[in-house]
Amino acid sequence: MIDRVRFAPSPTGFLHVGSARTALFNWLHARSTGGTFVLRVEDTDAERNRPELVSNLLAELEWLGLDWDEGPYHQSERRERHREVVEDLLGRGLAYLCDADNREVDGSSVTDGLAARFRMPVGQRVGFDDIVRGEVSFATDDLEDFVIWRSNGSPMFLLANAVDDADMRITHAIRGEDLLSGVPKVLLLLDAMGAPHPTYAHLPLLVNEQRKKLSKRRDDVSIADYRERGYLAEAMVNYLALLGWGPPDDVEIRPLHEIVELFRIEDVNKAPAFFDLKKLEHVNATHLRALPKDEFIERVGPWIDDAPWPADRFDPAIFSTMVDLVQEKLRTFGDTTRFVDFLFLEDPVDDADSWEKTMVKGRSAAEVLDGTAAAFADCAWEAGVLKDVVAEVGEGVGLKLGKAQAPLRVAVTGRTVGPPLFETMADFMERSEVLRRIARARARL
């Protein structure tokens, strides 16, 4: 029998990184074992039963490359089946109807205004063998009768979850540890239906710096936000795979297809993992550098289209050459424009920190600008020559090239950080424009 796993998100309007990690681990298990990955939308709550919320979710899963084999099924479309199970339980006395004050009411069919509760057995212990956690058990005496059908005529999550897992013949329920304590109730429900138990694997939670479950309010948890900031899908899934799992050969940064080969759900750890943006950036930068130039240019397109310069000043040919100079310096696609914007902007940006650092606190800014302006006026317009000129001017005021080029760089590009300066000026900028920018900066001093 082949394994059947499912990702069963509740549509909240966006894909949360924790959910993405759960989806990824389910997908990895399916792909690495030749199993089936089912997508099921848990929208029993009427509030969440909105198509546009679901389509966002699907789009992000597709972006991550997590393709599903079945579904998406919608729990909201299975209400009759859920009702049937509830009424069966009522008929057998395993559940009972109750009113708004939680008083038991006679009857064996669900009616408007009445909820149904599952009757918790007394004195039992419900246990299971979790793939990542081992043996886990709960005493039914610590649990209470729980609602399985709402008075508004809809099934509750646990009921729908149990019925759907059974009907869809799910063999492995791989999901977040926050759902661990709901397992005994589901098991009891499955037993009542005479359905087999799936094997559970509860993944450690993703936590923030305070070691609390990642929260929508305080933390950056939206996959879409990371995508928009210029993170690569391949970096995102690569990093997510590293939270709670590690490759046996210690090679952390690698393509998804290799992870599929190495992944085993039994190797997942139990301890919560901190979502470390610094490491994500490192993983992303590594994948970004590895992109072939053509592909980089194609994929960075949206950020270029969105750049702060006037569209008619942009020159694709210049940009293409600049890619050779800046691709290795970037951490995300979103970083790209600030490395090249000075070439396409009328005037360089005014970056306060850069100005402060070189023009105000730096030594001899005026002398360097005056000296280079004078020498640039009639020297050969070649990178090597420009470099020699700046080195010479620097020498005159006791600065090495590294320091001497700083004011010039800020005058021309607006920033202390950027591509190699002399090559860029010689190849892509007019002498007159460079002189204009030097003069412009000099006037501000």
Next chain:
RNA sequence: GCCCCCAUCGUCCAGUGGCCUAGGACGCCGGCCUUUCACGCCGGUAACACGGGUUCGAAUCCCGUUGGGGGUGCCA
């Protein structure tokens, strides 16, 4: 409160009784390279929460303590 889970460098991962004077990665700190930044290279910092057992031997097994987290809805 009650129930459940967790516990190796700041962080992620390795380690499943001897190969551990605990390994890799991110970060951080030095150095090299260098026209900035980055990359690359070299080096460094830094951990088995604590206390009892079991054993010839424990990061690895057991118990307890402490700490942290999750759950405890007619949300999922």
